[in-house]
Each structure stands twice: as structure tokens, then as C-alpha cells.
Amino acid sequence: MSDKYKVLYYVNQFFGQIGGEEKAGMEPVFKNEKIGPAVGFESFLKGNGEVIGTIICGDNYFNEHKNEALSFIMKTVKEVKPDIVVTGPAFNAGRYGMACGVIAKTIVEELDIPAVTGMYIENPGVDTCKDKVIVVSTPDSAAGMRKALPVMAAITDKLMKGEELGLPEEEGYIPQGKRLTVFSDKRGSQRAVEMLIARLKGEGFKTELPMPEFDKVEPAPPIKDLSKATIALVTSGGIVPKGNPDRIQSASAQKWGKYDITALDKLEADYCTIHGGYDPVYANEKPDRIVPLDILRQYEKEGIIGKVSQYFYTTTGTGTSVGNSIKFGKEIGAELKADGVDGVILTST
Amino acid sequence: MVKEIERYGIPIVHMATIITISQSVGANRIVPTVAIPHPVGNPSLSAEGEHELRKSLVDKALKALTTEVSGITIFD
Numbered sequence: 501m502s503d504k505y506k507v508l509y510y511v512n513q514f515f516g517q518i519g520g521e522e523k524a525g526m527e528p529v530f531k532n533e534k535i536g537p538a539v540g541f542e543s544f545l546k547g548n549g550e551v552i553g554t555i556i557c558g559d560n561y562f563n564e565h566k567n568e569a570l571s572f573i574m575k576t577v578k579e580v581k582p583d584i585v586v587t588g589p590a591f592n593a594g595r596y597g598m599a600c601g602v603i604a605k606t607i608v609e610e611l612d613i614p615a616v617t618g619m620y621i622e623n624p625g626v627d628t629c630k631d632k633v634i635v636v637s638t639p640d641s642a643a644g645m646r647k648a649l650p651v652m653a654a655i656t657d658k659l660m661k662g663e664e665l666g667l668p669e670e671e672g673y674i675p676q677g678k679r680l681t682v683f684s685d686k687r688g689s690q691r692a693v694e695m696l697i698a699r700l701k702g703e704g705f706k707t708e709l710p711m712p713e714f715d716k717v718e719p720a721p722p723i724k725d726l727s728k729a730t731i732a733l734v735t736s737g738g739i740v741p742k743g744n745p746d747r748i749q750s751a752s753a754q755k756w757g758k759y760d761i762t763a764l765d766k767l768e769a770d771y772c773t774i775h776g777g778y779d780p781v782y783a784n785e786k787p788d789r790i791v792p793l794d795i796l797r798q799y800e801k802e803g804i805i806g807k808v809s810q811y812f813y814t815t816t817g818t819g820t821s822v823g824n825s826i827k828f829g830k831e832i833g834a835e836l837k838a839d840g841v842d843g844v845i846l847t848s849t
Numbered sequence: 850m851v852k853e854i855e856r857y858g859i860p861i862v863h864m865a866t867i868i869t870i871s872q873s874v875g876a877n878r879i880v881p882t883v884a885i886p887h888p889v890g891n892p893s894l895s896a897e898g899e900h901e902l903r904k905s906l907v908d909k910a911l912k913a914l915t916t917e918v919s920g921i922t923i924f925d
Contacts, residue, residue, distance in 0.1 A: 718876035789890025829853025844861040
């Protein structure tokens with residue numbers, strides 16, 4: 501028996517070296533070997549721990565069959581009995597981040613086994629788990645693998661040795677929203693006044709208690725009379741006219757496009773998707789599967805809705821920064837408002 | 850994008866497959882969809898079956914747009 505602690509690793513189909521997007525539908529499998537990032541990760545444990553196996557699951561499969569995938573993963577964890585579970589890093593990949601986050605959190609909550617993952621701060625997976633799981637803050641793309649793995653390994657090692665982790669910014673993980681009591685040589689009133697003075701002088705200061713950011717939008721009032729309403733279609737699924745005239749990026753979009761659909765009853769072969777990261781076959785076969793113009797046009801003819809707005813708006817969702825998404829939303833919203841649109845259907849892939 | 854458009858006071862429904870993302874971002878009206886590569890379609894169905902499916906999803910979206918909500922609401 502080795503006295504090394506046992507790490508179980510989770511990766512998606514890509515990092516599991518099974519394949520790209522065409523394998524995103526694969527069911528989870530367990531392999532009792534180190535695969536992909538698990539190899540590098542283990543080397544940073546400096547011989548204190550070993551990766552005893554890797555679970556690989558397709559990103560689409562996990563997100564579309566969460567219960568089935570989780571039940572397989574939980575069963576495997578119970579059989580393999582690791583001391584700690586490591587997932588990812590997922591960088592800024594949304595589906596992978598959701599999988600890494602949900603799996604890690606479920607293991608912590610249900611089995612009381614600690615878990616470590618790594619994500620870019622804007623990954624939607626961060627919010628699924630950061631209160632229970634140590635989420636190492638990583639760069640936004642896999643080019644940051646070399647930066648992420650040593651940090652994830654160092655934190656894993658500390659947790660396994662029972663050492664207390666330092667503050668998030670010192671250790672390199674995303675704050676969990678916990679408060680700690682620490683001793684200070686100055687009393688609170690003095691520190692507060694010093695911060696105030698620094699602020700008045702225009703110098704930098706650092707709050708001891710950052711306020712949580714609540715960014716909720718009040719729901720807009722519902723449409724009263726659908727039969728008089730103008731409905732607009734918007735998508736983050738990357739549907740564009742063939743040839744992509746505005747050259748919208750297939751990932752990490754820098755812009756959006758709008759296309760006149762007045763003359764169309766449905767989206768056909770002259771439209772396609774340029775969105776990276778999902779299998780485009782189904783969308784290209786029938787773009788209405790992403791932007792349901794056919795049904796909306798039918799409802800317009802039947803008088804169920806007033807009319808379909810002149811343009812549909814489109815961009816790519818994958819890897820697109822929160823900053824750009826806000827900008828696109830503001831710009832598109834201003835146009836919709838000016839066009840007198842009464843309601844919007846936004847589809848995402 | 851959903852939130853920024855709604856800030857103009859226009860009701861908006863988010864049709865998405867990974868609704869946990871939609872919820873964590875804070876979309877107020879959400880309709881769960883079929884699958885990531887074909888949210889409002891299903892290539893394994895017949896043409897008519899798929900048309901009916903898409904119709905029922907759009908119906909849910911229109912129902913969402915005509916319903917008063919006070920926070921994140923899923924229309925399934």
C-alpha cells in the first residue's frame with residue numbers, strides 16, 4: 501500500500517483525448533490511468549499524491565443528461581474511494597465549466613470528499629460551485645494550462661496535508677464569499693479613516709469587505725395583446741447568411757449582425773451557423789432549429805402574433821466575454837426599442 | 850444580452866438548453882429547449898413531428914412573454 505493520497509480526475513472528451521465536438525455526446529467512462537491534464541497535474545504533487553484514475557464525459561452529454569451522468573460519476577467515486585477529486589481546468593469553456601462545477605460540488609456535498617477545479621473568472625460554472633469547491637482562477641484559454649496546473653496541485657497538496665489555505669488572492673483561487681477573523685494592529689475606525697483619506701487623495705485603497713454585486717433586471721411587463729405585438733428573434737447560436745458577410749467570429753465574438761428576414765417564411769440553405777464548439781450539422785440542415793422563424797411566420801399569417809420584426813439579430817455565444825455580451829445587448833436592445841418591438845425570443849445553443 | 854435588452858423594458862424570453870447558465874445570469878423568462886446543437890428542433894423526429902415540437906416550444910415562449918413574472922421563472 502502506498503501512503504500517497506489518491507486523486508480522481510475528471511475531464512471532458514477533448515482533454516480526455518477521445519475527440520472534439522463530434523464526441524461531445526459521449527457517455528461518461530472511467531479509466532484507471534492518468535489522462536490529459538491529469539499527467540501534468542500529478543507531476544506537480546511532487547510525489548505526495550497520485551492520480552488513480554480519470555473520468556471522461558462529453559460536454560453535451562453531461563449538460564443534457566445531468567442526472568444519468570452524475571449517477572455514473574457518483575457510483576465511480578464511491579467505488580474508487582479517492583481522497584480528493586480534481587475537475588478541469590475548464591478555462592472559459594461554458595459547458596465544460598458547468599460539468600466541472602456541478603460534479604465537484606455534488607461530490608463535496610454528498611460524499612464529503614474535497615474537490616478542486618480551475619476556471620476563468622467569467623465561466624458560468626464558477627457560480628455553481630465556488631462556495632463549496634476551491635476554484636483556481638485560470639486564464640481564459642487552454643494556453644493557460646501550465647499556469648493553472650501547478651496552482652491546482654499546490655492547493656490540492658495543502659488540503660490533503662490538512663494545512664489551512666491562505667486568502668484567495670495569495671493562493672490563486674476565486675473568493676468563496678467567506679469571512680474570516682484576522683488580527684490587525686490598528687483598530688477598525690482608524691483603518692476606515694485611512695481608507696477614506698486615501699480615497700479623497702485619489703490614492704489606491706482596498707476595502708476589507710467587498711460588496712456583493714447584485715445585477716438583477718426588473719422583469720419587463722408582459723405583452724398584453726399578442727395579436728398586435730411585434731416579435732423579434734435574436735440568437736447567440738451564430739446563424740448568419742452563407743458566406744458570413746459581416747465576418748462574425750466563430751468564438752469570442754467581437755460583433756453582432758442583423759439580417760432582413762421580411763421576405764422569408766423560414767431559414768433555408770442560404771443560412772448556416774458559424775458558431776464554434778457545437779456540431780453544426782443539425783443547424784446547417786435546418787437553421788430554424790436555432791432560430792424558429794418558420795413557426796413565428798406561420799403565427800403571423802394566422803394572426804396569433806401581430807408581426808415578425810424586420811430583422812433578426814445574431815452573434816456567437818461561445819467564449820464571448822461578459823463585457824462584449826453587455827455591449828451587444830445594449831446595442832441590439834436600442835435598435836429593438838427604436839423599431840417598436842414588443843417582445844423578444846432569444847435562443848442559445 | 851437577455852438582461853441588457855430587458856433593461857429597455859421589452860419582455861424577453863431566453864430559450865436555452867443549459868438553463869442553469871440562464872438562471873445564474875439572471876434571465877427572468879426561461880424556456881428549456883431540446884439540445885445544445887438544436888435547441889428548437891430534433892433531427893430524430895419526422896418533419897411533421899419536428900414542426901409540432903418547434904411549435905410547442907414557440908408556444909411556451911409566447912406564453913412566457915404574455916405572463917407577468919416577478920423574478921426568474923421557468924416555463925416548461
